[in-house]
Amino acid sequence: MGTGAFAVPPLLALLESRHELVVAISQPDRPSGRGLKMIPTPVHTAAAAGGVTVWQPESLRDQAAQDRFMSYQPELVVVAAYGRILPSWAWTEPRFGAINIHGSILPRYRGAAPIQRAVINGDTETGVTIVKVAPEVDTGETLLTATLPIEADDTAGDMFGKLSLVGAELLLDALDLIESGQAVWRPQSDGATYASKIDKAEAKLNWAGDAINLKNLVRGLNPNPGAYFMFAGGRIKVWRAAARPLAEPATPGTIVELTAAGPVIACGSGALLLLELQPAGRARLTGAEFNRGYRPRPGAVVE
DSSP states (O other): OBOSGGGHHHHHHHHHSSSOOOOEEOOOOEEETTTTEEEOOHHHHHHHHTTOOEEOOSOSOSHHHHHHHHHTOOSOEEEBSOOSOOOTHHHHSSTTOEEEEESSOTTTTBSSOHHHHHHHTTOSEEEEEEEEOOSSTTOSOEEEEEEEEOOTTOOHHHHHHHHHHHHHHHHHHHHHHHHHTOOOOBOOOSOOOBOOOOOGGGGBOOTTSBHHHHHHHHHHTTTTTOEEEEETTEEEEEEEEEEEOOSSOOOTTBEEEEOSSOEEEEOSBSEEEEEEEEETTSOOEEHHHHHHHHOOOTTOBOO
């Protein structure tokens, strides 16, 4: 059961394993883009290419959905970035229950956005945990955990890719342990934190903040939804930035310098060098290209 790209490497690992994948359950395809063309979910695309039956229910909350689910006679359910809370029968009816490939070191970052929150918070390490699906989200017993460093310039997109590959490897190890009866399930320790869903209101850069924190926000919101600020009446997304010292005091949001790499904006603490930007409806630009094309001037204030 998965929807997004994070679930594709585990799906492919299952397809290449000795285990029988009887069905791939994904959220329905949704319209996207200006033409509102129906776009298959990443799991739909990968499963169909692998010859696997794909089921995309609008809801799992009715009897018909439960009956179809059980018709596949699953022994184990694997969940990865499905995007919905499962009804209890999805983990109580199968012989071995259901396991989730969760993108954090539980109990840190339970919830919807563990990878983004780790990057936004400036963590230097994260990981993947194989956890039992339980009535409360991400609270189940854990089986395996793998850790991975977060490099200084890694974006959330970078970490999604790295962690999904780790999750695929960890899944196969978990299946071996479960099948052989050697799985040792451990209750989670204290100190849980919650990674709430990313709110679009968070994406607007608050120049009164610390430059390092703003850099981490840019990283954590790349590729979705993208951090932004307002300039000359338009929205400018920021895809890459660097924190640097502020030479002289300046009002937060003031353009204090135009460097060869891009404009420098004063923050409440330090300054932010904008390295890759994207004006609304336009292609991405390097900071230098933005300087040439939009002619920001030192002393101007951005919102």
